[in-house]
Amino acid sequence: MSTYDSEKVAKLHRELHSHLPSEPALRLKALETVLVEKGFLAADGVDKWLEDYSENVGPMNGAKVIAQAWTDPDYAMRLEQDADAAFVEVVPTAPHNYNLRAVFNTPQVHNLIVCTLCSCYPLGLLGMSPSWYKSAEYRARAVRDPRGVLSEFGTDLLDDVEVKVWDSTSDRRYMVVPSRPAGTDDWSKDDLANLVTRNSMIGTVRDLSPVGGAG
Amino acid sequence: MSVCQESTADFTELWHAQVIAVLDLLVKNKQVDPEKWSRALGAELDQRQSDGATDDDANYYDAFLTALGMMLEKSELASRAEVDERESDWRAAYLGTPHGQPVALKN
Numbered sequence: 001m002s003t004y005d006s007e008k009v010a011k012l013h014r015e016l017h018s019h020l021p022s023e024p025a026l027r028l029k030a031l032e033t034v035l036v037e038k039g040f041l042a043a044d045g046v047d048k049w050l051e052d053y054s055e056n057v058g059p060m061n062g063a064k065v066i067a068q069a070w071t072d073p074d075y076a077m078r079l080e081q082d083a084d085a086a087f088v089e090v091v092p093t094a095p096h097n098y099n100l101r102a103v104f105n106t107p108q109v110h111n112l113i114v115c116t117l118c119s120c121y122p123l124g125l126l127g128m129s130p131s132w133y134k135s136a137e138y139r140a141r142a143v144r145d146p147r148g149v150l151s152e153f154g155t156d157l158l159d160d161v162e163v164k165v166w167d168s169t170s171d172r173r174y175m176v177v178p179s180r181p182a183g184t185d186d187w188s189k190d191d192l193a194n195l196v197t198r199n200s201m202i203g204t205v206r207d208l209s210p211v212g213g214a215g
Numbered sequence: 216m217s218v219c220q221e222s223t224a225d226f227t228e229l230w231h232a233q234v235i236a237v238l239d240l241l242v243k244n245k246q247v248d249p250e251k252w253s254r255a256l257g258a259e260l261d262q263r264q265s266d267g268a269t270d271d272d273a274n275y276y277d278a279f280l281t282a283l284g285m286m287l288e289k290s291e292l293a294s295r296a297e298v299d300e301r302e303s304d305w306r307a308a309y310l311g312t313p314h315g316q317p318v319a320l321k322n
Contacts, residue, residue, distance in 0.1 A: 019318075020309040024280050025230035030302035031284060032237055033320070034293040040246055041237065049236035058225075118257040119275070123239065128225040128232075131272045136264045170249035 058127040061091045062175055063196035067189040069102075070180040080104065083175065087125060095124040103166060104177045105206065110157055112150065112165045112203035113174045114142035120168040122175060126201060133202060143167070153204040176203040181210060231276045238283055246292060255282045 021029065035041040042048075068090050069076040079086040083100040100122055103111040115121065116139050121129040132138050141149050146163045150156070157163065166174045178200045184192060199205040226232040241247040259282040260275070268274045287293040304320050312318045 019314075020306065022228075022230070024277060025228070025233075026302055026305055026309075027284070027298070028230050028234050028237070028280055029305050030298045030300075031280075031287065031293055032233070033301045033305070034297045035237070035241075035287075038292070040244070040292055041240055045240050046233055046236045049240060050232055053232070053236070118253050118260060120253060123235070128235065131275075134272070134275045135270045136260065137270055170253040 053127070056093045057124060059196075059198040059201065060193070061087070061094060062126045062198075062201045063193040064189070065090045065102075065175075066177055066196045066201070067192035069177055070184075070192055071189055076104075076177075079177070091125070098122050098125060098173050099171055100125065100173050100175060101166075102175050102177050103164070105179045105203075107179070108160070109162050109164060110150075110155075110203065110206055111174075111176045112142060112146050112163060113168060113176060114139060114165060115168040116140070116143060117167075117169070120170055120173060122173040125173075126175065126198065129202075130198065150204060150206075153199065155204060155206045157206070175201050177201075178206065178208055181208045184210065227272060228276075231272070234276060234280050234283065238279070241292075247286065247290070252282075252286060255286050258282075259285075 020026070032041065032046060036043050036045075065079065065087055069079050075086065075089070078089070079102045083102040084096045084098055086102075087094045087100060088096050103113075105111055114133075119129060119134040119139075121133065123129070138149065143165055146165050147157060150163070168174055178196065180192070181195065184195070195208045195210060197205055197208070200208055226235075238247065238252065242249050242252065256279060259278040263274055263278055264270070268278075284293075284295070284298065288295050301320075305318075308318050308320055
């Protein structure tokens with residue numbers, strides 16, 4: 001015959017319904033609490049960061065910048081010379097301290113970005129990097145076998161195209177500017193921006209040719 | 216495994232975004248040196264790879280949180296003892312709060 005322990009049942013009930021966070025989430029909550037109590041973080045700092053991220057940050061920022069560069073040669077030159085400043089011209093909310101460098105694909109050159117040390121990426125401009133960018137496998141193979149990696153993304157380069165791999169660091173981030181696809185001469189900047197993908201700004205995708213028409 | 220497999224969501228768990236936010240804010244406030252941070256995260260990721268950890272987001276964010284905790288202890292911004300105490304406080308608060316009510320620490 002089973003025993004009935006009301007206190008045990010009540011405790012189990014509380015645990016089931018308390019929405020106790022996962023262990024790492026709880027640890028982070030504790031860490032954040034300590035930092036706030038000691039004055040190293042504002043009490044609403046993380047919430048405000050998340051709000052700003054969701055409203056202002058993401059690959060669409062890079063896409064707008066690239067569409068501008070495709071349609072304005074002077075802007076493209078400024079982007080090549082000082083990417084942080086050029087980025088802010090198009091995305092005024094963008095931070096300007098990334099020491100960002102824009103590297104331009106050409107018919108002869110394809111650029112690929114990695115961070116071999118950890119996961120450096122222009123987060124505040126382009127949003128969080130994809131999972132594979134942070135993986136040990138990508139970080140190792142992008143340098144050792146870039147053509148093999150590109151092939152897994154469906155990007156098969158001709159032998160005469162040079163691959164340049166750029167290793168990001170804490171004080172130097174990169175963004176690939178893909179080539180403007182043929183047949184888009186009369187497209188609006190918004191339509192052009194819609195062609196640009198996050199992977200193309202990392203360099204794992206090269207061809208942005210539209211499947212259908214604009215709009 | 217192909218490297219190009221990925222989720223389309225930026226963050227699969229809220230705390231993943233929150234830990235990135237904490238680090239980003241500390242770097243912006245110049246309380247964490249970005250170069251030291253890169254080295255610390257890289258070392259933690261390398262160690263986990265040597266130990267045979269899975270090469271996925273769960274491992275990455277666990278490494279991120281571990282490296283951040285160690286760095287903040289080393290720089291005396293948040294000691295392990297202080298964080299342990301607050302973790303215990305939050306656990307008690309969650310377990311002691313009836314379902315549907317906001318969870319808060321007692322002063």
